[in-house]
Amino acid sequence: MSDNGPVQTRSPVLTVRRVDAYYAITVVAPQIAERFRSGQFLSVAVGGEQSSMLLRRPFAIHDVKPDYGGTVEFLFAVRGPGTAWLAERRQRDLLDVVGPLGRPFPLPRDPVNCMLAGGGSGAAPLFPLAHALRRRGCRVDFVLGAASADRVFSAISARRIAETTTFTTDDGSFGVRGRVTDALERAMDDARSDVVYACGPMPMLRTVAAVAARQGVPVQVAVEETMACGTGICMSCVIPVVGEDGITRMVRACVDGPVFRGERVRFDDVGTIPFDALGAPGWKARGEDSADSAGGVADREAG
Amino acid sequence: MTTDMRTRLAGLELPNPVMAAAGCAGTGRELAQFFDIARIGAVVTKSVMLEPRAGRPAPRVAEAPSGMLSAIGLQGPGIEVFLQRDLPWLLSRGGRAVASVAGAGAGEYAELARRLSAAEGVEMIEVNLSCPNPAGGGLDFADDPAEAARVVHAVRSHTRSDIPVFAKLAADVPDLVALARACVDARADGLSLINSVRAMAVDPRTLRPAVAGGVGGLSGPAIRPIAVASVYRVHAALPEVPLIGMGGVRTGVDALELLAAGASAVGVGTVTFSDPSACVRILRELEELLEERGADRVADVVGAAHRPVGAPIGAVLGR
Numbered sequence: 001m002s003d004n005g006p007v008q009t010r011s012p013v014l015t016v017r018r019v020d021a022y023y024a025i026t027v028v029a030p031q032i033a034e035r036f037r038s039g040q041f042l043s044v045a046v047g048g049e050q051s052s053m054l055l056r057r058p059f060a061i062h063d064v065k066p067d068y069g070g071t072v073e074f075l076f077a078v079r080g081p082g083t084a085w086l087a088e089r090r091q092r093d094l095l096d097v098v099g100p101l102g103r104p105f106p107l108p109r110d111p112v113n114c115m116l117a118g119g120g121s122g123a124a125p126l127f128p129l130a131h132a133l134r135r136r137g138c139r140v141d142f143v144l145g146a147a148s149a150d151r152v153f154s155a156i157s158a159r160r161i162a163e164t165t166t167f168t169t170d171d172g173s174f175g176v177r178g179r180v181t182d183a184l185e186r187a188m189d190d191a192r193s194d195v196v197y198a199c200g201p202m203p204m205l206r207t208v209a210a211v212a213a214r215q216g217v218p219v220q221v222a223v224e225e226t227m228a229c230g231t232g233i234c235m236s237c238v239i240p241v242v243g244e245d246g247i248t249r250m251v252r253a254c255v256d257g258p259v260f261r262g263e264r265v266r267f268d269d270v271g272t273i274p275f276d277a278l279g280a281p282g283w284k285a286r287g288e289d290s291a292d293s294a295g296g297v298a299d300r301e302a303g
Numbered sequence: 304m305t306t307d308m309r310t311r312l313a314g315l316e317l318p319n320p321v322m323a324a325a326g327c328a329g330t331g332r333e334l335a336q337f338f339d340i341a342r343i344g345a346v347v348t349k350s351v352m353l354e355p356r357a358g359r360p361a362p363r364v365a366e367a368p369s370g371m372l373s374a375i376g377l378q379g380p381g382i383e384v385f386l387q388r389d390l391p392w393l394l395s396r397g398g399r400a401v402a403s404v405a406g407a408g409a410g411e412y413a414e415l416a417r418r419l420s421a422a423e424g425v426e427m428i429e430v431n432l433s434c435p436n437p438a439g440g441g442l443d444f445a446d447d448p449a450e451a452a453r454v455v456h457a458v459r460s461h462t463r464s465d466i467p468v469f470a471k472l473a474a475d476v477p478d479l480v481a482l483a484r485a486c487v488d489a490r491a492d493g494l495s496l497i498n499s500v501r502a503m504a505v506d507p508r509t510l511r512p513a514v515a516g517g518v519g520g521l522s523g524p525a526i527r528p529i530a531v532a533s534v535y536r537v538h539a540a541l542p543e544v545p546l547i548g549m550g551g552v553r554t555g556v557d558a559l560e561l562l563a564a565g566a567s568a569v570g571v572g573t574v575t576f577s578d579p580s581a582c583v584r585i586l587r588e589l590e591e592l593l594e595e596r597g598a599d600r601v602a603d604v605v606g607a608a609h610r611p612v613g614a615p616i617g618a619v620l621g622r
């Protein structure tokens with residue numbers, strides 16, 4: 001309906017590849033490729049038209065190429081039935097894809113030094129970002145981490161794009177033993193980073209945001225929340241974020257994010273409704289009708 | 304031959320019977336990226352409350368077999384923002400707005416109805432009786448006919464007389480027909496059936512409830528047979544009362560099933576999350592099915608499932 005919003009397409013699969021612990025699927029989706037900006041994601045229907053799996057699976061867009069009118073690639077780990085089904089797709093199968101979804105990473109106006117920190121599959125959106133930053137003349141450095149060597153995402157392409165790359169694994173099977181955040185501060189010093197971009201699990205993002213704050217460096221984080229619609233309708237994906245007016249709101253990770261300024265996300269309160277959030281029980285001292293937080297089996301839920 | 308897709312809900316005529324269900328269409332803005340919202344019969348808004356409301360903590364949803372569990376907790380910006388921002392936007396796109404309302408007590412519902420009636424462009428008010436803030440000594444409005452009637456009566460008394468008031472009921476109540484009757488006696492012009500069904504899942508990793516609220520609402524194709532039975536039973540008991548049927552509609556066939564059970568219009572909810580253009584696809588499919596069956600008008604199939612055994616389909620279709 002609009003020229004820059006998301007579209008729903010039935011996209012033929014061009015390739016399915018194994019990449020270490022991940023699968024990479026490339027689909028032909030010219031409209032998505034055309035609109036895409038780094039940080040955005042897509043969502044894929046799984047299991048076929050009459051599937052009992054109703055919810056789409058969201059994945060970061062990892063690469064966009066002009067081949068075949070415009071192709072889009074995403075990488076994923078098999079975690080459950082939906083991703084297992086996806087891993088079985090073959091060339092020419094059709095996938096129902098909606099994208100590009102979400103707000104992209106904002107790019108700096110000037111050529112500055114950018115540190116990109118990714119954990120596990122959270123590294124996926126950092127690759128198109130790295131290319132976009134390089135095109136603007138920015139210096140790009142990577143810190144990529146994962147549980148084990150085979151889960152470090154696209155190590156080879158990281159080396160190709162970045163000035164320096166630091167790898168960490170929890171088990172020490174590749175790079176430095178430890179977590180991304182253990183290596184980050186040092187890497188930022190060495191690279192004289194002016195800005196940090198990060199994507200990965202929430203606890204990692206929280207630490208990255210803290211490290212960046214300590215160094216007085218702005219940080220953009222891309223979050224992953226459970227999403228039912230991905231298009232901003234259902235309100236399932238909310239996290240507490242402080243607005244410019246200082247007010248905390250439960251905002252949708254799918255359309256108001258997934259990219260947020262690190263210092264705006266209330267990481268300690270993710271998974272809760274902070275008492276001072278707009279519309280929280282007791283907000284504006286509304287008296288006794290705050291039974292909501294009690295949850296409980298007696299309550300009926302209607303949305 | 305083309306079927307006349309217009310349908311009537313009490314005093315309200317809609318160009319077709321496919322509606323986007325409450326809480327599953329946002330404010331219309333998000334869906335408008337995928338299709339022209341003026342094409343569907345109506346957009347039912349997420350239940351509007353008086354004050355802004357932050358909803359429940361995450362996780363709010365979990366997938367269930369052929370459905371989902373949700374416990375959103377009616378997050379929304381409150382009626383002020385609805386009237387200033389959301390409603391005008393919907394109307395500017397030619398959308399027909401049904402305002403769903405939810406409150407903590409009859410007084411709140413009445414206040415909402417009064418302000419919505421005063422606004423231009425609200426075509427119907429749907430009273431969400433399954434609100435998570437139980438009033439009246441901890442009773443759920445949804446379960447108790449007297450409570451439900453009190454709320455419906457308050458809304459009807461504060462709503463402009465030319466705007467129909469529909470009461471939205473849940474199916475998992477002690478006596479659905481008694482509840483429906485109580486709402487109609489309290490002057491509801493029609494009924495919306497059904498809301499999501501109380502259900503629960505436990506996360507096998509954490510061994511904790513999969514949605515933070517503990518119990519959530521099950522929606523999607525998993526509950527469709529419950530929706531069909533609910534519409535069928537209420538239509539049998541109250542054949543003159545217009546019904547909006549919803550619950551798990553995924554295809555035109557599903558919509559036709561609810562019409563035949565007795566609904567005059569059909570709401571599309573959860574399936575919109577997996578197929579954002581579901582409403583217009585279902586409308587197209589339904590139109591084709593009605594044409595194939597030679598129905599002149601939508602009304603020809605409404606309640607068709609109640610026809611005597613052995614009656615020819617033609618008799619139902621008025622031929």
Ligand SMILES: Cc1cc2nc3c(=O)[nH]c(=O)nc-3n(C[C@H](O)[C@H](O)[C@H](O)COP(=O)(O)OP(=O)(O)OC[C@H]3O[C@@H](n4cnc5c(N)ncnc54)[C@H](O)[C@@H]3O)c2cc1C
Nearest residue numbers: 055057058059060075076077079080082083121124225226
């Ligand atoms: C914006 C975004 C980008 C993502 N990008 C990637 C990526 O590039 N590569 C990748 O491997 N994974 C990515 N994920 C996680 C991925 O969506 C899940 O791994 C996947 O949905 C699991 O589906 P399943 O059927 O295998 O697992 P199940 O656990 O059976 O899934 C059941 C439900 O839970 C949801 N769910 C499960 N895990 C997650 C999760 N971690 N985050 C959000 N929802 C989840 C699913 O979407 C589904 O609705 C991303 C998630 C989000 C929100």
Ligand SMILES: Cc1cc2nc3c(=O)[nH]c(=O)nc-3n(C[C@H](O)[C@H](O)[C@H](O)COP(=O)(O)O)c2cc1C
Nearest residue numbers: 303324325326350431497498522523550551572573
């Ligand atoms: C995420 C979500 C939010 C909902 N919000 C509301 C709401 O605000 N008001 C309401 O009356 N019903 C709400 N519902 C219920 C739906 O309108 C509908 O009655 C129910 O989901 C059954 O239809 P379905 O199976 O097609 O989804 C919501 C359902 C879901 C899944």
Ligand code: FES
Nearest residue numbers: 230232234235254
């Ligand atoms: S996933 Fe539905 S609003 Fe974000």
